[in-house]
Amino acid sequence: MNIFYLLIGVSLLAALIFLGAFIWAVRSGQFDDNETPSMRVLFDDDDVEQTSDKEEENNKK
Template identity: 70%
Template sequence: MTIIFLLIGISLLVALLFLGAFLWSVRSGQYDDTYTPSVRMLFDEEEPPLK
């Protein structure tokens, strides 16, 4: 029975760590631009001129 309480505590700790990491990434602007990465592959890269 003790192991169940230990596992519940560990799982809650891991869940809180993931929630904290998610909130930190949202506040730091990780998900601000969702459009550009999806269309970036459609644009041709300009090659430098040959010398």
């Protein structure tokens, strides 16, 4: 039964370590993406054209 207490303690310690690493990564800017938003303009977006075509057809009716 004592092994369960040890396993619970070790798993809580591991969870706290991973939580600390995640918080550190967020605060240090690991998930900031400054390049992609400026590149979105360069990609064609076919979904917008299809949506506008469908809206035009619905407006004609």
